[in-house]
Amino acid sequence: MLDALFGHLDLWGQALWGTVVLFFGGGAIALVLGVIVGGMRVSPVPIARAVGTVYVNLVRNTPLTLIFFLFAFGVPVLVEGDVDFLGLAVWALGLYTATYVAETMRAGINTVPVGQAEAARAIGLPFGQVMSLVILPQAMRAVIPPMMSVFIALLKNTTVAAGFSVLNLGSIRAYMSERGENAMDVLLWVAIIFVALVMLLTLLQSQLERRWKVAR
Amino acid sequence: MRTTRRGSAIAIGAIAAMALVGCAQGTPGDPAATDGGDTGDTGALFEVATDVQLEGSPTFDAMTEAGGVTIGVKEDQPNLGYLDPVTGDRTGFDVDISRWIAASLGFDEEQITFQSIPSANRETAIQNGDIDYYVGTYSITDSRKESIDFAGPYFVTGQGLLVAADSDIASIDDMDGQTVCSATGSTPIQNIRENYPNIETTEFDTYSQCVEALLAGTVQGVTTDEAILIGYAAQDPENLQVVGEPFSEENYGVGLPKDDDALRDHINTLFEENPDIWQAIYDANLGSSGVEGTQPEVDRY
Numbered sequence: 001m002l003d004a005l006f007g008h009l010d011l012w013g014q015a016l017w018g019t020v021v022l023f024f025g026g027g028a029i030a031l032v033l034g035v036i037v038g039g040m041r042v043s044p045v046p047i048a049r050a051v052g053t054v055y056v057n058l059v060r061n062t063p064l065t066l067i068f069f070l071f072a073f074g075v076p077v078l079v080e081g082d083v084d085f086l087g088l089a090v091w092a093l094g095l096y097t098a099t100y101v102a103e104t105m106r107a108g109i110n111t112v113p114v115g116q117a118e119a120a121r122a123i124g125l126p127f128g129q130v131m132s133l134v135i136l137p138q139a140m141r142a143v144i145p146p147m148m149s150v151f152i153a154l155l156k157n158t159t160v161a162a163g164f165s166v167l168n169l170g171s172i173r174a175y176m177s178e179r180g181e182n183a184m185d186v187l188l189w190v191a192i193i194f195v196a197l198v199m200l201l202t203l204l205q206s207q208l209e210r211r212w213k214v215a216r
Numbered sequence: 217m218r219t220t221r222r223g224s225a226i227a228i229g230a231i232a233a234m235a236l237v238g239c240a241q242g243t244p245g246d247p248a249a250t251d252g253g254d255t256g257d258t259g260a261l262f263e264v265a266t267d268v269q270l271e272g273s274p275t276f277d278a279m280t281e282a283g284g285v286t287i288g289v290k291e292d293q294p295n296l297g298y299l300d301p302v303t304g305d306r307t308g309f310d311v312d313i314s315r316w317i318a319a320s321l322g323f324d325e326e327q328i329t330f331q332s333i334p335s336a337n338r339e340t341a342i343q344n345g346d347i348d349y350y351v352g353t354y355s356i357t358d359s360r361k362e363s364i365d366f367a368g369p370y371f372v373t374g375q376g377l378l379v380a381a382d383s384d385i386a387s388i389d390d391m392d393g394q395t396v397c398s399a400t401g402s403t404p405i406q407n408i409r410e411n412y413p414n415i416e417t418t419e420f421d422t423y424s425q426c427v428e429a430l431l432a433g434t435v436q437g438v439t440t441d442e443a444i445l446i447g448y449a450a451q452d453p454e455n456l457q458v459v460g461e462p463f464s465e466e467n468y469g470v471g472l473p474k475d476d477d478a479l480r481d482h483i484n485t486l487f488e489e490n491p492d493i494w495q496a497i498y499d500a501n502l503g504s505s506g507v508e509g510t511q512p513e514v515d516r517y
Contacts, residue, residue: 076434082395083434085418162400165418174336174401180359183340 004176004185011175016193018168021086022093022158027151029094034101039131041106052102060099064160067092072164089161093154100150107146108139141212148205152198169193261316261496268322273478275348276321284327287314288341288350288471291332292422295447295501297352299332306330309443309501310468313370314351316497317470320486335402339363342471349479350471353441355403356515365476366469367483370494372512374462375404376442378449380430385437387460391415394436397426404440407464423448431455441466446502467512484514 005012040052059067071088112135120134159170169190176186270276279285289311290297297310311330318328333341338354341347342364349367356366377396379385385394395416398405408415418435420426426438427448438445442462449456472480487494491511498509 073428073432076429077432163421165397165400165420167419171400171419174399175406176401177336177339178401178403178406180339180357180362182363183336 001182001185001188004181005189008176008179008181011172012189014167015169015172015175018086018161018166019155019158019170019197022089022161022166022168023155025090026093026097026158027154029091030097030101030150030154033094033098035105035136037098037102038105038109041102042109043127056099056102059095060103062096064092064096064157065163067096068160068164085165089164089166093157093161097150097154097157100153101147104143104146104150105139108143109135111142112138141214144205144208144212148201152201155197155201156194261312261500262319262490262493264319264324265322268320270321270478270482273476273482275473275476275479276482278345279321279323279348284329285318285321285323286329286331286347287318288331288333288338288347288352289314290334290352292424293353293444293447294451296443298447299330307501308447309371309497310351310353312497312501313470314349316493317349317351317483317486320482335399338471342473345473349473349483353444354469354471355441355466356469357403360471361517363474365472365474365480367472367480368469368487368514369467369512370470370487371443371468371509373441373443373466373468375407375439375464375466376445376458376462377460378427378430378438378445378456378458379436380433381453381455381457383436383457383459385459388412388415388437388439388463391437395434396437396439397429397435398439399423399426402440403466404464408439427456443468443502467515481516484516487511487514 037052037055040048041056043049043052068089071092072085075088076083116134116138117130120130125133158168161168162170162174172190173183173186177183268276289306290308291299291306293308293310296308297306298308299306314330315325315328318324331341331347333347333350333352335353338350338352339360342350354366356369360366377385377388377391385391391412392414393416395418396408397418397420398408400419400421405417405419408417418426418429420429423438423440423444426435429435430438438448442458445458449458470483472483494511495509498511502509
């Protein structure tokens with residue numbers, strides 16, 4: 001049991017690194033793009049609302065594995081030159097998770113009373129500042145728990161990349177079974193690592209909640 | 217408390233995700249015509265034994281009790297272990313070897329249940345008793361011997377290289393800076409990662425995906441046991457070719473439950489005493505590849 005982990009530390013290290021890169025890379029894209037798309041969906045510009053709606057509905061309704069397929073097998077056909085599967089996987093995860101971030105943001109924005117936006121507009125702030133100075137800081141507080149769920153889902157979704165040439169915790173089982181380790185032991189370790197990683201995220205969540213808590 | 221409960225739910229989720237990833241490895245390859253190894257032909261190569269007695273073999277006792285035998289095989293390797301998605305026929309050298317073993321134990325085609333099991337799940341399937349034995353490009357290694365036992369070897373091959381027919385690459389040494397593809401985590405890809413650091417690697421779930429990537433030009437080579445590559449080259453000789461000498465040695469054995477020495481001896485004796493049947497099975501399946509097949513010496517460890 002212990003041997004499955006400590007006998008192959010180099011491989012576990014590489015696999016963990018792969019998962020971490022996928023998570024932070026995909027998470028960064030998802031956060032930036034998700035906030036933008038979420039903003040677009042509540043913006044006063046009809047075309048921005050339409051683009052946001054189409055993007056969310058199109059990408060969110062597609063299974064993640066299918067998106068990976070399109071990136072791993074479609075992009076190389078379209079683009080000349082070398083293919084970086086890690087980069088493709090980061091984009092696939094980021095674009096997919098962005099739809100969830102956008103919807104979570106929109107839910108948060110809806111928790112801010114309309115009067116707040118109206119008051120901000122009344123003092124002459126443009127849409128960008130209405131969002132960044134008034135609405136989003138209040139919305140952020142409301143969305144921490146659901147947003148953390150989105151990122152926990154992202155963390156676990158990284159394992160899908162194992163089927164598309166990216167070494168991560170999801171592919172380690174195949175390596176270990178070739179090296180003669182018991183598959184159940186290996187999976188148990190993978191589960192333990194994921195529980196630990198998610199606990200870190202949960203810790204971050206309670207930190208953020210405490211910092212942005214509003215006295216009621 | 218809330219944290220722990222969420223944690224355990226996620227653990228289950230992670231395991232399920234792993235299982236899903238694992239399942240994808242069973243994806244069958246492209247439907248394509250394979251020649252040789254027709255189900256009908258091989259029946260004539262060997263006869264089903266009658267009144268078989270095998271003292272002290274728990275696996276054989278279980279087979280007799282169940283009235284049939286469950287065999288683990290591959291399904292996506294043309295001419296070795298292949299499941300025709302249209303007709304449902306199983307063909308190939310490994311599959312016929314497994315039929316031969318079943319026949320020697322007194323089970324005819326009707327009593328055989330084939331189960332497609334991808335590489336990563338083989339030991340688990342044998343240990344859990346899901347299958348009675350496994351025949352499918354299963355390399356004999358010391359680490360595997362710790363959890364299961366092997367009869368044989370019944371075939372020797374080595375890691376080879378498959379490239380496009382119009383490629384300049386003549387051996388693995390020409391691959392520096394190029395990309396080579398193999399199955400996720402397989403021994404060949406681990407060998408490349410460790411011993412050929414200048415070669416880029418790409419890993420997909422199945423060999424057929426690698427061959428697709430090779431045909432699309434995404435990768436410049438596919439590496440795994442030469443026997444498997446010969447199968448693909450034979451399928452599409454206009455676009456694919458096997459180059460260079462094998463650069464490792466793999467001994468294929470029959471995977472058996474640990475410590476069933478009676479069954480292991482039975483299969484080893486079967487291989488030793490019937491070289492003509494072995495040759496006939498080889499010729500029927502891999503003879504057309506043009507590579508001479510010689511039966512390896514059985515290793516009774």
